[in-house]
Amino acid sequence: MIITAAIWLAFVAAAVRPPWRRGSLGFAVFVATMSFNEIPAVFLGVFIASMLSSPWPGELHHWLIVALLASATTAGLIWLQVRARTTIRVLDIGLADGLGGQSRGKHHELRRTVRPTEVWVRGLLLPFQRRARHVMRQRNLTYGPDRAHRVDVYARPTTGDARPVLIHLHGGGFVSGRKSRESITGSSQWRV
Structure with a gap:
């Protein structure tokens, strides 16, 4: 023991x-x-x-x-x-920097729509949940000539106007991990 x-x-x-x-x-x-x-x-x-x-x-x-x-x-x-x-604070700072000083409305629109307590409950009860149900996913869109140049886009079902884009690079140092697996639960809960 x-x-x-x-x-x-x-x-x-x-x-x-x-x-x-x-x-x-x-x-x-x-x-x-x-x-x-x-x-x-x-x-x-x-x-x-x-x-x-x-x-x-x-x-x-x-x-x-x-x-x-x-x-x-x-x-x-x-x-x-x-x-x-604590990573939420880092993301908030990055969004504020990227969207500019007059972007308070846009910044809060990108802010998590799920309450922090829900995240803890989901982490305990559904740790392998893939993505929120209201989020639509377009898989394997090509952005370059190599077979590995693919991206998945997550968005709300209805968007009539232009919106900012949040690019999430999953961990793995570009040698391991997959875009369809790492950090999906956290990244797909953001409004984009």
């Missing part, structure tokens, strides 16, 4: 603060921790279930070590979920 709890903590700690960010070791850390960063609430549920279903050690000092490791892992997973919410 101590080894299991320590392994969980090692992965969560690397997701919270990667020991390497560049080179081969940085890529290995990215691959090992990307799921923890993408769906920390799901991993929290799995971790709690695994800890509760496993037999705890009988000796007091072993029990205390497991409790300490489990508490640190739980805190780390909660922090990853909280930290993910």
